[in-house]
Amino acid sequence: MRWILTQLVAYAGLIVSAVEVYGRCYRTIQYPDSQVNRLEITPDKRFLAAAGNPHIRLFDVNSNSPHPVISYDSHTSNVMAVGFQCDGNWMYSGSEDGTVKIWDLRTATCQREYESRAAVNTVVLHPNQKELISGDQNGNIRVWDLAANSCSCELVPEVDTAVRSLTVMWDGSMVVAANNRGTCYVWRLLKGTQTMTYFEPLHKLQAHDGYILKCLLSPEFCDPNRYLATASSDHTVKIWNVDGFTLERVLTGHQRWVWDCVFSVDGAYLITASSDTTARLWAMSTGETIRIVLLDLRRHRSAARTLRSLKYSGGSSGKRRVKLETRNLNMSSMIGGSVSVEFGCLRKYEVRRLSARKRSGRMVSVRASVASSPNTLELSKANAKQAEKMVRVGVLGASGYTGAEIVRLLANHPHFGITLMTADRKAGQSIGSVFPHLITQELPNMVAVKDADFSNVDAVFCCLPHGTTQEIIKGLPKGLKIVDLSADFRLRDINEYEEWYGLPHKAPELQKEAVYGLTEVLRGEIQNARLVANPGCYPTSIQLPLIPLIKAHLIEPRNIIIDAKSGVSGAGRGAKEAHLYTEIAEGLHSYGITKHRHVPEIEQGLSDASNSKITVSFTPHLMPMSRGMQSTIYVEMAPGVKVDDLYEHLNNTYQGEEFVRLLEKGVVPHTRHVRGSNYCLMNVFQDRIPGRAIIISVIDNLGCSTSHCFLRVICMPEGRNDASYILSM
Ligand SMILES: NC(=O)C1=CN([C@@H]2O[C@H](COP(=O)(O)OP(=O)(O)OC[C@H]3O[C@@H](n4cnc5c(N)ncnc54)[C@H](OP(=O)(O)O)[C@@H]3O)[C@@H](O)[C@H]2O)C=CC1
């Protein structure tokens, strides 16, 4: 038997590696400008579709050309689902942009588009080839009747619980939807009178405690036995007997989330793919692992999202089966998300005959190429515990104020493990000895940046002083996702950086790819960025209220006056005379008047919002408090605009945002109310001078700004609070 594993890596760079069962990668295809979420092979096995962001690209399976044959370009966000009509005449896709599309394969034109109104996570084609079924992030399942060209049915099994995966029985008799709460909903599919297919509720199955990332019904050749496989974030895959939905087996062995699974054509095997960087082949008869393939992620440690999906390209598509062409178990691969394993497709009788004749040979071949286990096994005990988590994080500058804050927020997080921490003067020390509140955490000791090993790191928080950061980031492995807390990559114009920071820019090339990490404003761009420049504390508190008001032309872009105050921790932990207790306590003072380094950052963000150059008067003050920040902003309203309009607009803008809150009218935000939190609280008041308004915005400089783009998402409510979402941020 020969398998092909195809592996996709989520971030820029490598995407598809095809791996034979012998463990040898025989082809790698680059998809340099996006992550890849899903792969699928055409029914004729000639082309591989890779769903990225926001495009889908088709590669010739049998060619060595690194270039796609064609690109499908009209989605505007991550494409999460892709598949083909059984004759390969058209392709369907579903995207986080909230649409399901149908494409003419040859001309790459979008023939139809259906609005789902929420990010689409999964789409399947009914075996009748006439209905698409989609599942979305808000928990809706919709049936799109292709003949009527409309949505013929809408089901909401659990409100606001993301539908992660859908699967239809090969004969079109049943559909299963799996969700983020570990629940499967099963419907019997009946021929409808008004609509093509009628969904009759059949069963509700609490399959896992964690998320179900993939559910899959067994193929035709498995009959009369029928199984449902569910792959979960709890590291297991469960096999359910569809007859009564009793638990048949629990497949244990993966060390991290299991993203995908696929049955062999005869249903005798299951292949699973996990973020532990392995794919496993399981015998359905015993539930044992026959083979583990280590997917080569050495260069792509950041790709926890990598091993998303396995798919089996052979077999039937219901009654209208795809052309069956191979006699032995050759596979034309396909994938979804990241990994695809493929067996060839055989007629039913051929499978039976072959499995009887060749099974032993197949087993030998499989056993012979068991791969070694991942590097995580070599880690120390503390590290190993952290490395088991979904995303492995390195904190550079963990002995500083912001670094410690990130360690505090991540140390007990279910999906994030801290596998590396660095310090400068404190290199060699434990985090508990520097910050005793972290003494109970099992974390690795801090090391100097030059001694850091990034082989078990997926993402890095760089909490180093500005000026030191550019060169350090330049030297980091290219596959890492980086959130830089310093100011070193915030200014697009490097001349401005040099002018305001008085330093030469040492990584102009990297500057071009850096994305400014103000989540509420630039979430889409941040999702695709490798290097995110976390906003400064003052700019965070100022831009969050002003950007929406400027964009909506509710305030004048001139005469903006900002009076801002910061706690002393804003200056970092390094010893400076100006920050001694005796210099700070019992008084306040202004600093950086007209020349504070945050001015160009604030003006950059506001100018982008207005599409014209905005200048501001900004004066920061140091307050005798350890943490907290207030910006009091005086603005001129546009003609005819009232304070209530500003209020309503901010209210609407931030309604869906967890961490930005507009207080009740008249309520004054206090820095004490946000201490230790991620929140930005704001309010808007009428000035006594007609036509002017006063905006007050408070944050915790160490909480809100430190953690702005990344941690805000980590702390998102259920549904978005998962590592895959964060890695795609
Ligand atoms: N404080 C705040 O409110 C905010 C700060 N920021 C930015 O975040 C970054 C970190 O700030 P903060 O945590 O306050 O700073 P700290 O001074 O508290 O910490 C700096 C960290 O960097 C390490 N470090 C210092 N110099 C070097 C060097 N040359 N090479 C390698 N490591 C070094 C220090 O190690 P050691 O302790 O061993 O010397 C320490 O771990 C800064 O760029 C800051 O501008 C961003 C948002 C808010």
Ligand SMILES: CC(=O)N[C@@H](CCC(=O)OP(=O)(O)O)C(=O)O
């Ligand atoms: C009190 C104090 O000194 N604050 C710092 C800013 C702190 C901050 O968070 O700015 P960055 O994110 O750019 O480091 C200052 O005024 O320079």
